[in-house]
C-alpha cells in the first residue's frame with residue numbers, strides 16, 4: 093500500500109518532467125489507482141507527477157542548499173540576484189497540515205486557476221515580450237531553476253528570452269557535464285503505455301515483419317492487386333541465402349567504418365536527464381558520397397545490381413534477422429544501464445513492451461552511438477542503392493534502353509529526400525526518436541528493415557510494372573514534390589534554428605507564444621498555417637512519389653498510407669505531451685493555430 097505523503101492543497105516542489113528542475117506547485121489530488129499526484133503550477137499548468145518527483149518544501153530546501161552553496165562559489169552575483177526574486181523566500185509557509193491552513197492554501201490555489209497568466213502572441217524581436225516574461229511564471233520559480241538554466245548546456249531552451257542573446261553555436265558551447273541537482277536516484281517507471289499497451293505491442297511485433305513480407309511479395313509479382321494476395325507463405329528456402337546475409341553484414345560494417353571516419357564536425361546532442369550531453373560526429377553526407385563512389389565503381393567493374401532485385405526477399409529476411417538479434421542484444425545490455433541511461437517510454441517493467449519500445453535511450457559502444465548510426469546510415473543509404481538496383485532491373489525486365497520517366501522521378505525525388513536528411517544530419521539530434529524514444533525492436537526493425545524495404549515500394553513496383561506518364565502528369569508531380577519539399581525543408585529549418593536560438597535575428601519576424609517553461613512556440617508563417625507544416629510537406633512529397641506509379645494498384649501507395657498513419661499518431665502524441673507540458677499556453681497556441689497537419693482539418 094503506497095504512503096500518501098501529500099494532501100490536496102499542500103505546497104511542494106515538483107520536478108519538471110524529463111528534467112531535474114523543481115518548481116513550486118500545489119497538490120490538487122492523489123489517485124490511488126495510478127499512484128500519481130495531480131499538481132498545479134503557478135501559471136495554471138496541471139501535471140500528474142509520481143511520488144518520486146515531489147519533494148516537501150523543507151526537504152527540498154535542505155537538498156538544494158547543498159547545490160546552492162556549490163554554485164555560490166562559482167557565481168555569487170547570479171545567486172544573489174536570483175535570491176532576491178525567489179518567491180520561495182518571500183512566501184514560505186509552514187508545512188503543518190491543519191485543516192484551516194489547508195483550506196487557505198486551497199483558496200490560494202483556486203485563485204491561481206481563476207487568474208491564469210494571459211499569453212499574447214508576441215513578435216520574436218519584441219521587447220514587450222521580454223518585459224511580460226519578467227512577470228511571468230517562468231521567473232517565479234525558485235532559485236534552483238535559475239541555477240539550472242545557467243548550467244544546462246546545449247540547445248534545450250530553458251532560458252528566459254532576455255538571456256538568449258548569449259546563445260552561441262553548439263560547437264562553441266562549453267559542454268562541462270553537470271549534475272543539476274543532487275537527488276536520490278529513482279528508477280522512473282513508464283506508466284502511460286503507447287501503441288495500445290502490451291496487447292497492441294504484441295500484435296505489432298508479430299504483424300510488422302509479416303506486413304513487409306506481404307508487401308514485397310505483392311510488389312514483386314505480376315498481378316499486384318490485393319485480391320491476388322498469396323495465402324501461402326513462400327517456401328522457407330526461397331527466403332534465406334547465406335551469401336545475401338554476408339553481403340548485408342558487410343554493408344553494415346562498411347557503413348559503421350564510414351561513420352568512424354574523422355571527417356565532419358563533432359557536435360553535442362541534447363542534454364540528457366543528468367544534464368550531460370553526448371558527442372556526435374556529423375559525417376553522414378561524406379558517408380553517402382563515399383558509398384556512391386563505391387557502388388559506382390562496383391557497377392563500372394561489372395557488379396550486377398540486378399542481383400539485389402532477384403534476391404530482394406532474402407535481403408529483407410537478412411535485415412529482419414539482424415534487427416531481431418540487435419534488439420535482443422539491446423534488451424539484454426539494458427540490464428546494466430543506469431537509471432539515467434533509460435528512455436522515459438520504454439521502462440514499464442513488461443518485457444515485451446520494453447523490448448519493443450527500447451529500454452536504453454542512447455546505447456553506446458565505446459562512444460559509438462548505435463541508435464544514431466542505425467537511424468541515419470545503413471537503411472537510408474541502402475534505400476538509394478536499392479532504388480538504383482531497381483532502375484537497372486527495370487531496364488532489363490522491361491527491355492528498355494533508358495529507364496522510364498516514372499523510375500527516374502522516383503529515384504530523383506527520393507535521392508533528394510535522403511541527401512537532404514544526411515545534409516541536415518545534425519538536426520536529427522533534437523528529434524523525438526533520439527531525445528525521447530528508446531532503442532528497441534521498433535526502431536531497430538524500423539531503421540534496418542522497414543525503411544529500406546517499404547520505402548522502396550515504388551521503385552520495386554516500377555521495376556516490373558510499366559507506368560507511362562504524360563508530360564502534364566510529369567510536370568504536376570514535379571511541382572507537387574517541389575512544393576512539398578519547400579514546406580518540409582523551410583518548416584524543419586525554422587524549427588531547428590528556433591530551438592537552437594529563439595533570438596535568432598533571421599526569425600525575428602515570427603510571432604511566438606511564450607510558455608511557463610521558458611520555451612516559446614512559433615505561431616506564424618508556416619507554423620501559423622498548421623501545427624505541423626513539416627509533416628504536411630512530407631506527406632505531399634510522399635503523394636508525389638506514389639503518383640508516379642499510376643492508379644492501377646494500391647501497393648505503391650503503401651508508403652503514403654504508412655506516413656499518414658505515423659504522422660497523425662505522432663501529432664497526437666506530441667499534442668498529448670504538450671498539453672501536459674505547456675498547459676494554458678498550449679490552449680492559446682491551439683486557438684491561434686487551429687489546424688493540426690492538414691489545413692482545414694482540426
Ligand SMILES: NC(=O)C1=CN([C@@H]2O[C@H](COP(=O)(O)OP(=O)(O)OC[C@H]3O[C@@H](n4cnc5c(N)ncnc54)[C@H](OP(=O)(O)O)[C@@H]3O)[C@@H](O)[C@H]2O)C=CC1
Pocket residue numbers: 522523524525580584587590591612613614615619623624626627628630655658659662666670
Ligand atoms: N518518413 C518518415 O518515416 C518520417 C518522417 N518524419 C519527418 O521528420 C521531420 C521531423 O519530425 P518530428 O521530429 O516528429 O518533428 P516535430 O515537428 O514534431 O518536431 C518536434 C520538435 O519541434 C518542436 N516544436 C513543435 N512545434 C513547435 C512550434 N510551434 N514552435 C516551436 N517548436 C515546436 C517540439 O518542441 P516541444 O515538443 O519541446 O515543444 C520538438 O522539439 C518531419 O518533417 C517529419 O515529416 C518523421 C517521422 C517519420
Ligand SMILES: CC(C)CCC[C@@H](C)[C@H]1CC=C2C3=C(CC[C@@]21C)[C@@]1(C)CC[C@H](O)C(C)(C)[C@@H]1CC3
Pocket residue numbers: 300467468472509510512513514520523525534535537538539542543
Ligand atoms: C516500424 C515502424 C512501423 C515505424 C518505424 C519508424 C522509423 C523507421 C521512422 C520513424 C521516424 C523516422 C525518421 C527518419 C527515418 C525513419 C524513421 C526512423 C528520418 C531520420 C529519415 C531522414 C529524414 O530526413 C528525417 C526527416 C530526418 C527522418 C526523421 C524521421
